[in-house]
Amino acid sequence: MSLDTRLTGRDDEAVHDVGAVLDTADRIRTAVETVIEGKTEVVRIALTVLLAEGHLLIEDIPGVGKTMLAKALARSIDCSVSRIQFTPDLLPGDITGVNAYHQERHEFEFVPGPVFANIVVGDEINRASPKTQSALLECMEESQVSVDGETRELERPFMVVATQNPVDMEGTYPLPEAQRDRFMARVAIGYPSPQAELDMIDTHGSRSPLAGLEPVAKAADVQNMIDRVRAIHVSPSVRRYAVDLVSATRSSPALRLGASPRATLHLVRAARAYAALEARSYVIPDDLQALAVPVLSHRLLPSTEARIEGLPVEQVVRDLVARIPVPD
Amino acid sequence: MKGRVTVAATLATLGALPLLHPLFLDRDWWPVPAVAVLAVGLTSLAARALRSPALLLPLFQAVVLLALLTGCHASGEALLGVVPTGGSMAVLRGLAEAGMAEIDANPSPIEATSSLVFVVTLSLGLFAMLVDLVVVTLRLAALSGLALLALLFVPLSVHEEGIGGPAFVVAAAGFLILLVVDGWERARERGALPGRAGGAGRHAVDGLLIAAPATALALLVPAVVPGLASGTVFGLIDEVRGDNGTVTTVHPMASLRRGLLSTLDRRVLEYRTSTEEPDYLRVHVLDAFDGENWTMSAVRAAQRYRVTEEALPPVPGVESDAAVETTTDITVTPTAQDMNFLPLPYPAQRIEISGDWFADPDTLMVFAPQGNAGGLTYRVTSPRFATDPDDLAAASPNVSGVDRRYLDVPAGLDPRIGELTRSIVADASGPHERAVALQEWFTDGRFEYSLQPPAVPEGEDPLARFLFEERVGYCEQFAAAMALMARQAGIPARVAVGYTPGEQIFDDHWLVTERDAHAWPELYFEGHGWLRFEPTPSSGQGQPGANVPDHASSAPEGGTPTPDAPEEAATGSTTDVPSPEEEPTPSSSGSGAPAAEAPTSAPTSRPAPLSPLVLVSLTLVVAPLLPALLRTLRRRVRWAGARSHAARSRAAWLELRDDVLDTGLAWNPAESPRGVARRLGEERRLSAEARAALDRIALAEEGARYAPVPPAPSQDLAADSLLLRGALRAGAGPWGRMRAVLLPRSLLVWGARPRRRRAHA
Numbered sequence A: 001m002s003l004d005t006r007l008t009g010r011d012d013e014a015v016h017d018v019g020a021v022l023d024t025a026d027r028i029r030t031a032v033e034t035v036i037e038g039k040t041e042v043v044r045i046a047l048t049v050l051l052a053e054g055h056l057l058i059e060d061i062p063g064v065g066k067t068m069l070a071k072a073l074a075r076s077i078d079c080s081v082s083r084i085q086f087t088p089d090l091l092p093g094d095i096t097g098v099n100a101y102h103q104e105r106h107e108f109e110f111v112p113g114p115v116f117a118n119i120v121v122g123d124e125i126n127r128a129s130p131k132t133q134s135a136l137l138e139c140m141e142e143s144q145v146s147v148d149g150e151t152r153e154l155e156r157p158f159m160v161v162a163t164q165n166p167v168d169m170e171g172t173y174p175l176p177e178a179q180r181d182r183f184m185a186r187v188a189i190g191y192p193s194p195q196a197e198l199d200m201i202d203t204h205g206s207r208s209p210l211a212g213l214e215p216v217a218k219a220a221d222v223q224n225m226i227d228r229v230r231a232i233h234v235s236p237s238v239r240r241y242a243v244d245l246v247s248a249t250r251s252s253p254a255l256r257l258g259a260s261p262r263a264t265l266h267l268v269r270a271a272r273a274y275a276a277l278e279a280r281s282y283v284i285p286d287d288l289q290a291l292a293v294p295v296l297s298h299r300l301l302p303s304t305e306a307r308i309e310g311l312p313v314e315q316v317v318r319d320l321v322a323r324i325p326v327p328d
Numbered sequence B: 001m002k003g004r005v006t007v008a009a010t011l012a013t014l015g016a017l018p019l020l021h022p023l024f025l026d027r028d029w030w031p032v033p034a035v036a037v038l039a040v041g042l043t044s045l046a047a048r049a050l051r052s053p054a055l056l057l058p059l060f061q062a063v064v065l066l067a068l069l070t071g072c073h074a075s076g077e078a079l080l081g082v083v084p085t086g087g088s089m090a091v092l093r094g095l096a097e098a099g100m101a102e103i104d105a106n107p108s109p110i111e112a113t114s115s116l117v118f119v120v121t122l123s124l125g126l127f128a129m130l131v132d133l134v135v136v137t138l139r140l141a142a143l144s145g146l147a148l149l150a151l152l153f154v155p156l157s158v159h160e161e162g163i164g165g166p167a168f169v170v171a172a173a174g175f176l177i178l179l180v181v182d183g184w185e186r187a188r189e190r191g192a193l194p195g196r197a198g199g200a201g202r203h204a205v206d207g208l209l210i211a212a213p214a215t216a217l218a219l220l221v222p223a224v225v226p227g228l229a230s231g232t233v234f235g236l237i238d239e240v241r242g243d244n245g246t247v248t249t250v251h252p253m254a255s256l257r258r259g260l261l262s263t264l265d266r267r268v269l270e271y272r273t274s275t276e277e278p279d280y281l282r283v284h285v286l287d288a289f290d291g292e293n294w295t296m297s298a299v300r301a302a303q304r305y306r307v308t309e310e311a312l313p314p315v316p317g318v319e320s321d322a323a324v325e326t327t328t329d330i331t332v333t334p335t336a337q338d339m340n341f342l343p344l345p346y347p348a349q350r351i352e353i354s355g356d357w358f359a360d361p362d363t364l365m366v367f368a369p370q371g372n373a374g375g376l377t378y379r380v381t382s383p384r385f386a387t388d389p390d391d392l393a394a395a396s397p398n399v400s401g402v403d404r405r406y407l408d409v410p411a412g413l414d415p416r417i418g419e420l421t422r423s424i425v426a427d428a429s430g431p432h433e434r435a436v437a438l439q440e441w442f443t444d445g446r447f448e449y450s451l452q453p454p455a456v457p458e459g460e461d462p463l464a465r466f467l468f469e470e471r472v473g474y475c476e477q478f479a480a481a482m483a484l485m486a487r488q489a490g491i492p493a494r495v496a497v498g499y500t501p502g503e504q505i506f507d508d509h510w511l512v513t514e515r516d517a518h519a520w521p522e523l524y525f526e527g528h529g530w531l532r533f534e535p536t537p538s539s540g541q542g543q544p545g546a547n548v549p550d551h552a553s554s555a556p557e558g559g560t561p562t563p564d565a566p567e568e569a570a571t572g573s574t575t576d577v578p579s580p581e582e583e584p585t586p587s588s589s590g591s592g593a594p595a596a597e598a599p600t601s602a603p604t605s606r607p608a609p610l611s612p613l614v615l616v617s618l619t620l621v622v623a624p625l626l627p628a629l630l631r632t633l634r635r636r637v638r639w640a641g642a643r644s645h646a647a648r649s650r651a652a653w654l655e656l657r658d659d660v661l662d663t664g665l666a667w668n669p670a671e672s673p674r675g676v677a678r679r680l681g682e683e684r685r686l687s688a689e690a691r692a693a694l695d696r697i698a699l700a701e702e703g704a705r706y707a708p709v710p711p712a713p714s715q716d717l718a719a720d721s722l723l724l725r726g727a728l729r730a731g732a733g734p735w736g737r738m739r740a741v742l743l744p745r746s747l748l749v750w751g752a753r754p755r756r757r758r759a760h761a
Helices: A002-007 A012-035 A040-051 A066-076 A130-142 A194-204 A219-230 A236-251 A261-277 A285-299 A304-309 A313-321 B002-023 B031-049 B057-073 B086-105 B114-137 B141-158 B165-191 B202-224 B252-260 B389-393 B415-425 B430-443 B462-470 B475-488 B565-572 B612-641 B645-662 B673-683 B688-706 B717-730 B733-742
Strands: A056-059 A081-085 A097-102 A107-112 A119-123 A144-147 A150-153 A159-164 A185-187 A255-257 B267-273 B281-286 B323-332 B350-352 B377-385 B493-499 B503-506 B509-513 B517-525 B529-532
Touching: A012 A040, A012 A066, A012 A219, A012 A261, A040 A056, A040 A066, A040 A159, A040 A185, A040 A219, A040 A261, A040 A285, A056 A066, A066 A081, A066 A119, A066 A159, A097 A144, A107 A150, A130 A144, A130 A159, A185 A285, A219 A261, A236 A261, A236 A285, A236 A313, A236 B688, A261 A285, A285 A313, A285 B673, B002 B031, B002 B114, B002 B141, B002 B165, B031 B057, B031 B114, B057 B086, B057 B114, B086 B114, B114 B141, B141 B165, B252 B281, B252 B475, B252 B493, B252 B517, B389 B430, B415 B430, B415 B462, B415 B475, B430 B475, B430 B517, B462 B475, B475 B493, B475 B517, B612 B645, B612 B733, B645 B673, B645 B688, B645 B717, B645 B733, B673 B688, B688 B717, B717 B733
Parallel strands: A056 A159, A056 A185, A081 A119, A119 A159
Antiparallel strands: A097 A107, A144 A150, B267 B323, B267 B509, B281 B493, B323 B377, B350 B377, B493 B517, B503 B509, B517 B529
16 A cells, blocks of 8 residues: 555646545545445445446445445435335336326326435345346436436436345346446455454444444535546557457456446546546556456356356456556 | 767777778878868767757768768869769769779779778768767767777778787777776766765776776787787788788699699699690799799789789780780689689780789789689680791890899809709800700700609708709709709799699690699790790600690701600700719708798788687677677667657666566566556565665656656656666676676567567457
């Protein structure tokens, strides 16, 4: 870590711009980390996805704090938050909202669903039926909701933080590849360290840690940060590098399915946010390298051989990163 | 700052001029080239004072050089005398072509014609530009030594005598001054850096301490070690050195004897001739008798007598113009060694041959200082003059058309030889009769022909022994003895060495082998020139292939001009001088030919243009240093070409890559700059200072690559690069360090990255 702070390239003009992003982001990060301890990298990815206008998929076994992370992120920003617990009997309308008949006015009135919020926490998304899943995914991709032929824009910023149990758990409908592709990044939280777990007993034992979490940024601040992130410079050579990385997944013999062009877009957008979080006004290959696993791996399917060898997709991505030359 | 170095570079170039001095006949070839060198140096000074970009400097220098050349050689065609026009350029081009042609055509030394001076001026001007570029722009003063070395090779490789010691000293001194000044400036620049203060000038002193003894050694060693002294590198004490090109060869008598005794009897040459009775083929002419041996005085390869399409020098002494032309097509066998004199029928008047060959006007020998006739085919046209026996018999004894040296008889000869000669020629009237009488005395049967004459006891005069006691010998003794006695009889004489006509294979084809080697006297008659005589017994037990020419037969009234004639003639002319009666008294200063196996006092072989030993040692010294040199050169070029921030960052980064590779660490092109910095920091325990330098270089490169506007590096990246190289090498261990310097792996990597692997591949 020390190297990264020392290496942070500060460019006089850009620092002013990016500095504001950094301040707000730092506050959010600190707030979230009071709840999720010892998971700096996960929090950083979550923030990156927020600033890059993406959606985050948190995949892990139950009980490690997936929902806690989603809620903490939502709570630390002063914005509308809704939470959907996905169950097998959940219907699309439970997400998007429905046109309900207004008795007094004798007309149909749209009742917005929980998706009309800045941050939507989708718990255990893979427990819902595919039809319901796809209703959410349309909102994610289009930032809009279509009900009965009428299209409604969602609020900005808009971020879906979905959690899911590993696909081989009981009672799950695995997300199809096309739908996983809509998520910008997937993170796994992992077990806490023994010390963090011990601390957790002490602090979380009496009351919910979320209760003490006050919002540290406004929705407008976040939107402002997002606008600045869009201005982060990506040199042509770095774009080329992103294309190289993504297309390498398509030709790798260890992968049955490579990443889509949308993955390339997501990778570059995420890299912009990642650079901004480091107070840098331009993207460097290191950003792409750091994001390659969270942004790419959930879109990939291992080949049969890789599966037999027990080679995880994440490792395949890391090998590609170690092999593709960085641009000059 | 760079001014001193520029001046030193110009001085060093000027100092190298004397190296070329021996190449010219004229002593005043140098002012214009020297001015050109000065002009190039002054242009460099002026342009640097005006802070013009270093890249434009060669352009300015070229313009000045062109103006100078135009002004000197084509001012008539130029605007204002110096501004080049199409016409002046054409003139210059013509001069260049003419100059190159002259260089191609002539061996050194060469006349400094205006076209040649033009070529030399142009070359030296360009040379000065090169030195300026290497020394001042690239700051590789030591490398200019290679350029000077190249200049040194010019006289060494084309000039027989090598270069003079003084010229070498001047050139070396110029180079040393350059090194000293450069070292001094460098030390001063370093002194400006923190932590490197002081010591300015120490490099210079160190350099001098090494260089001065080295120069002294370079001068002394060749002079002391005998094997090197007469070589081409320092041809200072060559005894036969004339003021012009000279040529020496293995003593003809030695090769003659070797040929006659050859058991292999290898073929020497083949020829086709237009005559039924071909004459001898002459190779050498020995014109001086020193009391013991016949030797050849040095011949000069003079431009005037270069063998061209035109006729050779006129046949000396011949007044008749009634001649029958004979053409001979001679093909020398390719394995013939060191044959730098051509076998020719006498008198050759026209030769069609390739290569640089020169004629000696006096003897009509044809030779090449650098050449070898092995494998050559050439056509010789030689006139055969009709000699009227009456005219010949009436030839005047007062010879005027020939050098007096052909009558020289050394003092201190055995007096019996003189008496013998007088008694033989006593009855003869006129030079021709005397010559015939001498020849007959040898061929009338009292001599026995043998290739194995009895050994001459130590201290005895071989010639006297041959004439008065043994009377056994072969062509060498006969020819030597008769030539000497002819001189005593007042006839100019010399010994020719070459080949008998050989064996007729079929039709007009003849074959000459080693055993056809032969020696014979040539005698001069006023109005008739040099005529061949044949004292060696020719038939039966004699030398096969030898024959007595018509003009040398004794009896115009009915002599038989057949090869067998001498024996018949022998019956006629009796031994009026009974030699056995005379007591042999060996004289210390006696004369004789059998000592021919010993080479003459002149060097026995021509020095090679560039001794292979020198080449090999140069290669041995230079080759191992070549990789290090290339690596340094690359570093300098990299930094010299880097002006912008981005370029300097790039240079520092590429240097880092090369240093990493050199010290045996891995380099992965998939690593980003900060990734590399992180890894190196972990792999090598770098000091905090080195880590900081590494981070600066990585950040600068990252900014230069990816930032919209590359940030200015916070510190001097060159200093960081230097510091980092030291740190990397320190971590590589002694062997690793040595390998990093001598065998830099980075040389295997050209282009921006070690290997480019496309992601889609």
